[in-house]
Amino acid sequence: MLAFAELLAGLGLLFVGLKFMSAHLQQAMGRRVRALLKAATRSRLIGFVCGAMTGAIAQSSNAVTLIAANLVRGGVLTTREAIPVVAGANVGTSALVFIAAIDTRIAVLYLVGLVGCSYQFKLDRKPVQREWMGVLLGLALLFLGLELIREAPTTIALKDAAALLSGIGPFLGFGIGLGLALVTQSSSTATVLCVAAVQAEMIGLHDSFFVVLGANFGSGLATLLSAGGLHGTGKQLCFVQIIVRGVGCLVVFLAWAAAAAAGLSGGVTFSSISSGGTSFAISIIFLLLQLSGGLAAIAFLGTTEALARRFSPPNREDHVSRPHFITDDALGHVSTALDLAARETDRLIRHLPDLLPDLDQSGADDAKVRAIQWRGAAAIARATDVFLVELIDRQPVREDLDIALALQHQQGLIEALQDTLKSFADAIDSFPAPPPLAFNLCESLRAIVLELADTRGGSAAEFDLLIALTAERSEILERIRRTLSTAALGTAEEARTLLRALSFFERAVWLVHRLAMTLRPAANEANRDLAGDHLTRDEADAD
Amino acid sequence: MQIEREATGSDLVLKVSGRLDTPNAKPFEQSLLAAVAETSGRITVDLAGVDYVSSSGLRALLVAGKAMRAAKRELALRALQPQIREVFDISGFSTLFEIT
Numbered sequence: 001m002l003a004f005a006e007l008l009a010g011l012g013l014l015f016v017g018l019k020f021m022s023a024h025l026q027q028a029m030g031r032r033v034r035a036l037l038k039a040a041t042r043s044r045l046i047g048f049v050c051g052a053m054t055g056a057i058a059q060s061s062n063a064v065t066l067i068a069a070n071l072v073r074g075g076v077l078t079t080r081e082a083i084p085v086v087a088g089a090n091v092g093t094s095a096l097v098f099i100a101a102i103d104t105r106i107a108v109l110y111l112v113g114l115v116g117c118s119y120q121f122k123l124d125r126k127p128v129q130r131e132w133m134g135v136l137l138g139l140a141l142l143f144l145g146l147e148l149i150r151e152a153p154t155t156i157a158l159k160d161a162a163a164l165l166s167g168i169g170p171f172l173g174f175g176i177g178l179g180l181a182l183v184t185q186s187s188s189t190a191t192v193l194c195v196a197a198v199q200a201e202m203i204g205l206h207d208s209f210f211v212v213l214g215a216n217f218g219s220g221l222a223t224l225l226s227a228g229g230l231h232g233t234g235k236q237l238c239f240v241q242i243i244v245r246g247v248g249c250l251v252v253f254l255a256w257a258a259a260a261a262a263g264l265s266g267g268v269t270f271s272s273i274s275s276g277g278t279s280f281a282i283s284i285i286f287l288l289l290q291l292s293g294g295l296a297a298i299a300f301l302g303t304t305e306a307l308a309r310r311f312s313p314p315n316r317e318d319h320v321s322r323p324h325f326i327t328d329d330a331l332g333h334v335s336t337a338l339d340l341a342a343r344e345t346d347r348l349i350r351h352l353p354d355l356l357p358d359l360d361q362s363g364a365d366d367a368k369v370r371a372i373q374w375r376g377a378a379a380i381a382r383a384t385d386v387f388l389v390e391l392i393d394r395q396p397v398r399e400d401l402d403i404a405l406a407l408q409h410q411q412g413l414i415e416a417l418q419d420t421l422k423s424f425a426d427a428i429d430s431f432p433a434p435p436p437l438a439f440n441l442c443e444s445l446r447a448i449v450l451e452l453a454d455t456r457g458g459s460a461a462e463f464d465l466l467i468a469l470t471a472e473r474s475e476i477l478e479r480i481r482r483t484l485s486t487a488a489l490g491t492a493e494e495a496r497t498l499l500r501a502l503s504f505f506e507r508a509v510w511l512v513h514r515l516a517m518t519l520r521p522a523a524n525e526a527n528r529d530l531a532g533d534h535l536t537r538d539e540a541d542a543d
Numbered sequence: 544m545q546i547e548r549e550a551t552g553s554d555l556v557l558k559v560s561g562r563l564d565t566p567n568a569k570p571f572e573q574s575l576l577a578a579v580a581e582t583s584g585r586i587t588v589d590l591a592g593v594d595y596v597s598s599s600g601l602r603a604l605l606v607a608g609k610a611m612r613a614a615k616r617e618l619a620l621r622a623l624q625p626q627i628r629e630v631f632d633i634s635g636f637s638t639l640f641e642i643t
Contacts, residue, residue: 440630451602
């Protein structure tokens with residue numbers, strides 16, 4: 001019983017350690033990860049190396065693929081440029097598998113001692129140092145978890161466990177690896193578990209070969225499953241992962257089969273190549289899977305891209321998710337960059353009415369199209385926010401810094417407004433036929449947001465009108481709330497949805513009010529100059 | 544939608560009936576702006592015959608209200624049906640117009 005608890009604790013520590021290490025590594029290196037990914041556009045080799053480094057940093061090819069996919073969706077990278085990054089990221093995750101293959105008992109003791117003393121002597125005062133302490137602690141927990149997993153089976157019925165797992169066969173082994181990768185969302189974690197099982201002599205190299213093969217392919221599927229929010233071009237990299245993993249499995253399996261056909265045992269062959277025991281042989285197999293699949297994808301870049309494009313062709317979301325003005329090239333020239341960020345902000349405001357249902361023309365309104373518009377607008381808002389953070393990091397002169405901070409504040413309000421309008425629209429859409437109050441709330445909010453879209457870039461007097469229009473109205477809304485609580489409505493569910501819609505309405509109006517105050521020329525004269533060339537609503541419709 | 548005009552000196556009353564929806568919003572806005580240009584006094588929009596107002600209808604009134612403000616004159620509304628009054632209260636438009 002104690003041994004099972006040890007095994008369970010080992011697994012728990014392994015997962016906690018991995019999460020801890022990955023989260024702190026991303027915090028410590030997050031900005032460098034983005035810089036590394038952007039540097040990937042120079043050549044295939046640089047892309048591959050950058051991918052390997054980011055994979056080693058994030059310890060998750062899944063995470064790197066999704067970050068790269070979002071950059072593709074945002075127009076920072078193309079799918080073609082991102083393929084070597086994804087291929088390299090898989091290789092980077094091999095580092096963890098190799099570390100797991102070595103005897104880590106002494107390392108755990110040193111790591112725990114180092115981290116504990118650092119905390120005691122307050123060496124974690126600076127944020128970066130604190131993150132690195134977190135990385136080391138995560139690594140220590142991971143090693144400790146591995147040790148527990150390795151040791152636990154020796155105290156339980158080792159022979160029984162070994163008998164259960166021995167001769168599991170290629171198909172079952174592949175299935176176990178695939179399942180482990182789907183559950184852990186990581187081929188390296190599944191392989192590390194396999195290494196621990198081999199070290200505990202629960203499983204042989206022949207069977208673990210197929211487990212690792214399954215884990216490799218399962219990780220590609222896991223990436224696709226976790227990319228629920230991505231569509232069109234953004235999803236292409238998930239299919240690239242499956243292609244890379246699938247090709248890797250095929251190449252390594254053929255090599256294994258060729259060795260068998262030549263009268264050699266695949267296991268013996270890999271053991272002799274690694275010359276470091278079974279654990280190292282598994283690490284080598286894992287690395288070969290990543291290298292063969294990755295290098296094949298890079299060598300046949302055009303074919304890989306074409307296949308990914310076929311599985312996930314570009315769609316409407318690609319267009320609406322792409323910033324129209326900001327580009328990383330502009331970051332070198334602060335005033336141009338600020339001008340572009342102001343135009344992007346302006347465009348986001350112009351498209352805010354698109355996020356609301358048009359109940360007056362219900363036949364022309366489509367909730368699915370609105371959902372795409374919202375995802376696209378949210379992606380652009382995030383990209384603009386990142387752009388502004390990078391601009392501020394370059395320490396511009398005071399005047400430019402003030403404008404950048406004002407734009408950043410506006411971005412925050414716009415993002416909050418986008419989300420609130422989406423929640424409000426969802427509440428309204430949930431009615432099969434909106435009751436009169438839902439109609440009145442929706443058309444009122446639409447009129448207010450349309451006024452915001454038309455007022456941007458307007459005079460102080462026009463903004464004053466908008467500020468007056470969106471002023472405090474808690475009295476009327478409170479009266480409606482009371483009525484909803486007491487009136488005989490269709491159903492209780494209807495009343496609850498109306499109350500929810502009312503809350504979102506109130507928040508949206510407050511956000512428009514705050515946004516109008518920050519956009520009002522007298523409040524932000526410099527910003528007004530930047531956002532000078534506003535498009536008319538008709539031009540916006542053509543956009 | 545129908546609009547009847549009643550002039551009293553320099554003041555004008557526009558009696559509107561029907562729906563202030565998207566198809567009618569543009570003609571309604573043009574009628575209001577024409578009235579702003581033609582008269583020099585107060586304009587009152589009688590909404591007793593209106594039983595439906597959408598965001599487009601609200602915006603048409605707002606455009607006319609802005610034009611009147613620019614001319615330092617007032618646009619008033621009267622005889623709103625209860626459900627129409629609720630739209631004006633919720634949207635905050637009742638704070639921008641004199642409503643009788």
